[in-house]
Amino acid sequence: MPEYGYFLSCEEHGPAALVDQARMAEQAGFQALWISDHYHPWHDAQGQSPFVWSVIGALSEAVSLPIETAVTCPTVRTHPAVIAQAAATSAVMTEGRFRLGVGTGEALNEHILGDAWPAAHVRMEMLEEAIQVMRRLFTGEEVNHHGTHYTVENARLYTIPDEPVPIDISGFGPAATSLAARVGDGYITMMPDESMVEQYRKGGGGAKPVSGGTKVCYGSDKDEAVRTVRELWFNEQLPGEMGQVLPSPKHYEQLKPLVTEDMVRENRVCGDNPEEHARALKEFADAGFDRVYVNQIGPDQKGFFDFYRTKVLPQLA
Incomplete structure (x- = not known):
């Protein structure tokens, strides 16, 4: 049976709010925390992007849950020697409860110093060398x-x-999954895809942990929840490689008309039906994941944690 964790969104919330959410997550019965690592939000409506390592320091004092970045890119914006120091200090502050999740990143965050954005195969080479250094x-x-x-x-x-510090590698395709299986201490992916888990395990990952995550929008008005998701996280419905190559939040905003409310309804759990929320998380369990993280989209964080504490997590126990 997997553990269930909460996914803290640095794109949508400031540092104090993230610490408050971590406390509520622990009180609600969540067993671990993910936290995103961005320089920019995906677009301006999300509105935040605190420095993740400062927030992790605060979290280490506020909660006793394991913490993992999901994910850090240790290749372009920040040298792997600096990420290694940040990760080691985080592990000391959390008394060994920290894992470093890494990936090849996005131009949105990583090109800010004027560096060229490498091709995908080069980014993979850079990530592997960065892991060796760390x-x-x-x-x-x-x-x-x-x-x-x-x-x-x-x-x-x-x-x-x-x-x-354990290093887990994010992968959304065969090449990245193979890298995770070969050199990672664990595997991260965002779809409950049993075939990718199988590739990872058979490719060398074995019994190492596989973690996945999803976003939901709890609310008593399902239509309003759908509108909230489209307003704040329409970028997740964009196809292809846009998420890796677009350089600034304004470019994502230009693509918002491509994402409809119907697309959100088909791809995100919205509303207050506990069975629908539990079913979305069970899909990861059925696909062989060891940890499953969920993020609440929008402002009703307290309502979400009360809902999961009383109606969703008990179904998953």
């Missing part, structure tokens, strides 16, 4: 590395946890 630094030994994409000289982390 793992060496997690040992606490001095690291010198002169690779294809990164240089590290005389770098040593002095504040490290007792055990190296």
